[in-house]
Amino acid sequence: MTSTAAPAPVPLSGPRFQTEPAELYREIRRDHGSVAPVLLDGDVPAWLVLGYRELHQVTGDPELFSRDSELWNQWERIPADWPLLPMIGRKQPSILYTIGERHRQRAAMISGALGAVDPAELRAHAERFADELIDTFCDKGTSDLIADYATLLPVRVLARLYGFADEDGPGLVTALNDMIDGRERALAGQQHLLRSMQRLLVTKHTAPGPDVASRMLADPSGFTDEEIVQDLMVMMAAGHQPTADWIGNSLRLMLTDSRFAASLFGGRHSVAEAMNEVLWEDTPTQNVAGRWAARDTRLGDRQIKAGDLLLLGLAAANSDPQVRTDGASFTGGNNAFFSFGHGEHRCPFPAQEIAEVIARTGIEVVLDRVPDIDLAVPASAVTSRPSPWLRGLAELPVRFTPTPALGDTPR
Template sequence: MTTTQHTQHPQPPAPRPDAVPLSGPRFHTDPAELYREMRQRHGSVVPVVLPGDIPAWLVVGYRELHHVTGDTNLFTRDMGLWNQWPVIPADWPLLPMVNRRQPSIYYTVGAEHQRHVELVAPALEAVDPFELRRHAEQIADALIDAFCGQGEAELIGDYAKLLPILVLGRVIGFPDAEGPELAQAINALADGGEDAIASHAYLTAAMRRLLATKRAAPGADVTSRMLGHPEPFTDEEYVLDLQAIVAAGHLPTSDWIGNSLRLMLTDDRFAASLSGGRHSVGEAMNEVLWEDTPTQILAGRWVARDTQLGGQRLQAGDMLLLGLQGAHGDPQVRHPGHVDAGGNNAHFSFSHGEFRCPFPAQEIAEAIARTGIEVLLDRLPDVDLSVPQDELTRRPSPFLRGMTALPVRFTPTPAVGGQR
């Protein structure tokens, strides 16, 4: 296995005076208008500044993003090229998202990346779709049983933040009891706050425990299939790939559920589907991927040599952030606010190119999200918001877009105890 070597940069570039801070409430309250303003001021490639006064570029043009994700030679995943490494502190809160020494499917390139793909993809492809849906239905019912008799609930903390990690735990090999703590650690990691580093350490320890458990007693799960792969991998590689599967599988799926439920509870176009159960669930989920995608910004790519993109001059070693939601609103390719009702899937919500989310992972995420929404609507057909729409708030992250809470009321119903 090759180890990424860091290019030495005697004078890391400083942020441009006109760089946009990648923080602040507008990423939570009005991202569409914020991206429009960025585009009007800077074009399709926006100079931004990350916490700690670290410069980067945010790609918000649809065509430019397609180019960046498609040209892995010029815009590489090799984070060792980053010209900011000399000034990145060891406790930088975004370090877990841009780790300088991760031999995982996320942060390897070329043949080494393909080696990890050949480990992970078959293990995910072997997940039985019928068993996956059965797990999702059982766990959804159990979560709803905990609050269905009360006539009110908070659907993010009580449901959307728990369902994906519990279902993934079943197929990956975690016991159900570890799900809530794992969900808490993954969310803290993504929000990039003061507890991000500690949460990363917890997640790493959990993966090591899982690895030891499955090595001692293999089962019909993703982890055991990875351990059974014929080519040897180090424990660090297994742990990092498992972290990637769990984090990328849970976070966007959780927010996909929450954002879709918010849309269906606040938009009159979907009112009939609430009482009718499953009619427009797929349409709402697809609209969310365009208009309210869970992954708003994805890190990252690094420029292999000096070049130009979207009218901006980029230096070798510059970091590019993939502005997925910004690109979705690019007026050159589509009208903001308009979604093809027939199902336009040309979005970037699963990224694009060589490092696109593996198709089996996409299928798993969609099955969990759709099942979770459908079961909830079946069980609570008259569910409605219990607070005014304008009181709903979003998670404090420019990278991920999800609800902090979704309080609802409904007619109390009896628990089903796993039997429907």
């Protein structure tokens, strides 16, 4: 009698997250089911939740699947310089790791501060920064829309909304990208962002303004500066890079798929459709860390031990064949994707709305300014960054007819 060994845990790294993540997730689901054992940097074990229903269960039960990272049963083997520490933090007083009533208070504070952003002011900032960025390359006839545009626009807008001076934007872009990439400069990026937020609060204590940071400081719930600094860091990181990738992934889709060709000549309906399709099929946030099991339990036919880390496989769940039967397309307004999370720890609705305005404005402005834009390389040559966490393009080379810069001319 022969026995078949269980498939080995899947390393959550490697080029296939860059080149063919959808096929990789299908293989993991085939070999392991809806909850798969994976290995993080340093062979640290975790579970990747790929099933749509299982992910709904995990995110909908914060008592059993907690955000309290102190529960993790692997802390004793985690070195101080582990590159994923900025993403899987310990004793961080941010909303990410707060639970219960205190989390709900903080979520309300953040939603109130973001919800007070004036939509017209938000769009005006997005248009102005988009125009300024396009002015730097529109007369050249070529550009990398990732390096020159998408990775710069969201943080410039968010920095202005939060209360930063415009000149602080470039340094914040570098720090955020380093931190989110989860590689050798991750901790340095986190420290730059931390110091920037601390300086911002010092300024806003003495000179408050009509900005997000000042509104958070004025909240009557009694949050400390340390808590607000940590929440601002979370808000900036969660708001910038996924939005930048939303812009890049949507532009790639529109430049390579004939269904969206009308948008390249001033159409608007197709922009929203392309953005929605990206959230289903090519979501910027692939995997999120995480939840920790508060006690032994079962999930998707797996025995989960108390303290086990569960990673939220948002991209895999969006393509779960149990809910995407017969290859069904959920574009065209269906918003049941997991791209913004689910449950009480999901991305706040005002933050989602801000991200959508920045992304849609960024796409519309670049199509207005360079209407004959086209890929400068074959579609197959457009590659993504090698990250299992965020799905974004390494570059998006385009060509177009050179146009003059707007300069200070109002739109």
